[in-house]
Amino acid sequence: MNKSLKMILVLTIITVISGVILSYWDSFTKPKIEAHRANKMDKLVRAILPDNDSIEELKIGGKTIYKGIKDDEIIGLVFKVEGGGYQDIISIIVGVSPDFSEINAIKILSQKETPGLGTKIVDDPSNDNPAWFTEQFKNLKIEPEIIFVKGKEATKNNEIQAITGATISSKAVVNILNVGIANIKKMYENKK
Amino acid sequence: MSQKKATLMEEFLRGIWKENPILISLLGLCPTLAVTVSAENGLAMGLAATFVVISSSMLVSLLRNIIPSEVRIASFIVIIATFVTIADRYLAAYFPEISANLGPFIPLIIVNCMILGRQEAFASKNNILRSALDAIGVGIGFTLVLVVLGGVREILGSGTLFGAEVMWSGFHPWAVMILPPGAFLALGLMIGVSNWLNELGEKK
Numbered sequence: 001m002n003k004s005l006k007m008i009l010v011l012t013i014i015t016v017i018s019g020v021i022l023s024y025w026d027s028f029t030k031p032k033i034e035a036h037r038a039n040k041m042d043k044l045v046r047a048i049l050p051d052n053d054s055i056e057e058l059k060i061g062g063k064t065i066y067k068g069i070k071d072d073e074i075i076g077l078v079f080k081v082e083g084g085g086y087q088d089i090i091s092i093i094v095g096v097s098p099d100f101s102e103i104n105a106i107k108i109l110s111q112k113e114t115p116g117l118g119t120k121i122v123d124d125p126s127n128d129n130p131a132w133f134t135e136q137f138k139n140l141k142i143e144p145e146i147i148f149v150k151g152k153e154a155t156k157n158n159e160i161q162a163i164t165g166a167t168i169s170s171k172a173v174v175n176i177l178n179v180g181i182a183n184i185k186k187m188y189e190n191k192k
Numbered sequence: 193m194s195q196k197k198a199t200l201m202e203e204f205l206r207g208i209w210k211e212n213p214i215l216i217s218l219l220g221l222c223p224t225l226a227v228t229v230s231a232e233n234g235l236a237m238g239l240a241a242t243f244v245v246i247s248s249s250m251l252v253s254l255l256r257n258i259i260p261s262e263v264r265i266a267s268f269i270v271i272i273a274t275f276v277t278i279a280d281r282y283l284a285a286y287f288p289e290i291s292a293n294l295g296p297f298i299p300l301i302i303v304n305c306m307i308l309g310r311q312e313a314f315a316s317k318n319n320i321l322r323s324a325l326d327a328i329g330v331g332i333g334f335t336l337v338l339v340v341l342g343g344v345r346e347i348l349g350s351g352t353l354f355g356a357e358v359m360w361s362g363f364h365p366w367a368v369m370i371l372p373p374g375a376f377l378a379l380g381l382m383i384g385v386s387n388w389l390n391e392l393g394e395k396k
Contacts (some may be wrong), residue, residue, distance in 0.1 A: 007263045014259075014267050018274040025278050032285035088294060112295035116229030116370045119293070125350045126365055165371055 039092070042110065048095035048105045049076050060187045069168070074098045077188070080109065081180025085172045088112035090121075092176055096142065100185045108139045111169075118169035133170070136160040137177075145178045203322050207329030213306040213388040214337040214379075220306035223297045224338060225375040231354050234342025236290045238335025240298055245307045245334075246327040247275045249315040253323035256316045268311040269302065276301045306334060337382070344378050345369045378390045 033189035045055060049068030052075060054065040066078040078095045090111040095104035108122045118120040123130045139145060148154075148162045148170055198206070213219045220241070228234045248271050252259075259267045280298045283291040291298070301307065310330055315323040341355055349369030351359040359365075368374050 003260065003262075007260045010259055011266060011270075013272050014255075018270055021274060022277055025281060029281040029285035033281070033288075036285075036288045071337050110292070115227050115233060115293055115295060115297070117372075119295075125352070126367055126370075165367075 028125045044093045044107045082118035113169045117166045120163045204329045208333040212333040220304045228342040230346040232383045234338035238338040242331030244275045249323040249327035250316040252311045252315040253320045273302045316379040
């Protein structure tokens with residue numbers, strides 16, 4: 001057989017077989033991976049708005065905003081914001097007060113930061129409270145914007161302390177929140 | 193290596209100590225340094241890479257007379273990538289936390305030179321039994337080093353081993369050990385110790 005024909009043939013067959021195997025494997029694992037994701041999302045919304053009677057979904061421009069409702073009043077809004085981290089997209093679930101003046105809580109939904117460094121934005125094993133970083137955002141003022149300080153305690157009510165050794169990841173979280181919340185606020189208020 | 197064929201036992205044992213991929217050949221150092229902040233991460237990474245190297249070596253050995261040598265590297269990479277994706281999706285589906293911890297380093301096994309190295313240097317020239325034994329040995333050698341390195345860094349850097357407290361209560365964790373410099377320090381010392389042991393062995 002012609003040599004280049006053989007090269008093309010062998011490589012094509014290998015790639016096609018690989019594609020078939022992977023799509024078959026994907027049909028197995030995909031529902032499980034999606035179930036983990038949905039489960040996580042549901043838990044997160046409930047963790048951020050613990051005190052609600054019901055959750056209402058509102059879809060604006062491809063984004064979903066979850067409204068926590070208690071006694072017919074909106075007690076908080078929960079939505080997802082995303083942006084670039086150190087090496088990949090960081091997705092954050094954020095809960096804000098209905099007037100967008102302060103954050104109720106945030107949870108990191110997914111990130112691919114450096115293991116042991118950037119991952120401290122989710123879980124810091126060297127601290128007595130592994131979730132100290134995200135807990136700083138509780139009742140944090142959004143206006144005029146969130147800022148971070150390095151190497152010292154945060155003092156103002158719109159300030160958080162960055163993680164030592166993970167400044168880029170800390171900064172990414174702050175930027176994603178500042179930009180993401182402002183965008184959602186604009187969309188939400190236009191809709192009203 | 194042109195002398196008489198190694199015994200099957202030698203094929204198997206070689207990767208564990210004498211030609212350990214990390215300590216002797218210094219291959220696959222990127223994941224070695226990056227993910228070994230804990231023994232658990234090291235173990236997961238080691239097992240994933242072991243699965244990939246065993247499956248790829250066997251398949252490459254099986255196809256070694258069919259794949260034209262001009263496209264062998266491309267073929268090896270496709271085969272390796274297939275097994276890596278299988279492992280990556282499996283971890284994401286059944287061990288979502290470990291998968292989240294290791295982040296991009298599982299997909300990056302595709303370009304791990306230890307695995308491609310075994311295909312090029314061994315599996316493409318030997319039969320399936322020898323290739324499997326060689327891959328199992330290399331996989332065990334890789335995993336052992338990752339677990340020890342992860343364990344040392346976890347004990348000193350976080351005061352835990354596999355998540356359980358192991359140090360006395362007043363122990364202050366050396367944060368540097370779970371930072372990148374700690375990986376270089378610990379790996380350098382491990383390579384030093386292994387060289388020293390080898391020298392001792394030769395003198396006897």
